[in-house]
Amino acid sequence: MIDPQISEWISQLLRWVHVITAIAWIGSSFYFIHLDLSLKKRDGLAPGVGGEAWQVHGGGFYNMRKYLVAPPEMPKELTWFKWESYSTWITGFFLLVWVYYLHADLYTVDPAVRALASWQVPLIGIGGIALSWLVYEGLCRSPLGRNDVALGCFLFLYILVAAFVFRHLFSGRAAFLHTGAMIATWMSASVFFVIIPNQRKVVADLLAGRSPDPALGKQAKQRSTHNNYLTLPVLFLMLSNHYPLAWSSRYAVGIVGCILIAGAIVRHFFNSQHAGKGSPWWTWAVAAAAIVVAIWLSIIGKPGNENTADIQNGATSATLAAAFDDAVLAVQSRCSMCHAAEPAWDGISIAPKGVRLDTPENILRHADLIRVQAVLTHAMPPNNITEMTLEERKVVATWLAQKDAAVR
Known part of the structure; x- marks a missing residue:
């Protein structure tokens, strides 16, 4: 089994190279689309030239011409724009x-x-x-x-x-x-x-x-x-x-x-x-x-459709504290095996995205992320791999609703 730290680096490097090559491909594609569409037919162009465009970049001037068929003589060096796509x-x-x-x-x-x-x-x-x-x-x-x-x-x-x-x-x-x-x-x-x-x-x-x-x-x-x-x-x-x-x-x-x-x-x-x-x-x-x-x-269409209106109307400092305690128990039991200082889940060496949910303070700090990931969308735990129940999600939703009501 690959060491989790090495695995994390491989993932990071693959994503980095992929983004770099995608920028190169999309950039060259967009540039040539712009160039092709902006070419203008002018008097005095060589036979076979369908249009030209003057451009300035980096302190230099460029005269771009497009041959509809081919120039009278093929150049010795011809750049093919393909490796950006393949890479x-x-x-x-x-x-x-x-x-x-x-x-x-x-x-x-x-x-x-x-x-x-x-x-x-x-x-x-x-x-x-x-x-x-x-x-x-x-x-x-x-x-x-x-x-x-x-x-x-x-x-x-x-x-x-x-x-x-x-x-x-x-x-x-x-x-x-x-x-x-x-x-x-x-x-x-x-x-x-x-x-x-x-x-x-x-x-x-x-x-x-x-x-x-x-x-x-x-x-x-x-x-x-x-x-x-x-x-x-x-x-x-x-x-x-x-x-x-x-x-x-x-x-x-x-x-x-x-x-x-x-x-x-x-x-x-x-x-x-x-x-x-x-x-x-x-x-x-x-x-x-x-x-x-x-x-x-x-x-x-979101999966988390818990009705929190009544919860918000009945919120008090006492109920908020109780709701928070219940939410902490739910989050720690279903999320902290990955989102901790030392994750216990195989293959994970560092808390994903640096988000730690192993203490009440950390859970409170990341309340908005928890709302999106575990209440509104059920995206976390991923594929519900830790089997977080709907009742536990409602417990978290109750705490968040009462928290919002207390702020108001």
């Missing part, structure tokens, strides 16, 4: 394995959803993601793929169906993560299997003096467009594991749909602006409405 996917895959498969009992298997064996988790997760790529690839190459709007609508529905399936197999946290990993796989696999190979074929044809097949460029452009519009939703899904209000909701699939709409519509705004087609400010209203609906769904 992001590879590090993300190892992080998925390290966190959600090797620690499936903590983060992926929720007995209240489905009592899976640990060995079943990677088979379902990896198998589902691989199958989704085959479906995505088939749809793009099918007659449906010739209609971008129809294909986009179908893919939207497919993502919701996949999120629904994951939600009924894994914990809410893992379901969101696997939905994001599925989309990210489409994006990176498109670069590996379609965009880069098609570009290589075009270059080979040009070097051989042949006319490239225009279908190659059209196919690559379609995948690039999908990547453009899916980037922001993927980022939300990947970051959501830290924020349980979204993934713990009964309407988590609806929240995924809202985020897909909000992320795509925001990208449409910037695409239109970069292309000089105006600034469709209405998109921000649509995106804001989608986010508001997502927040509403998270609130009405």
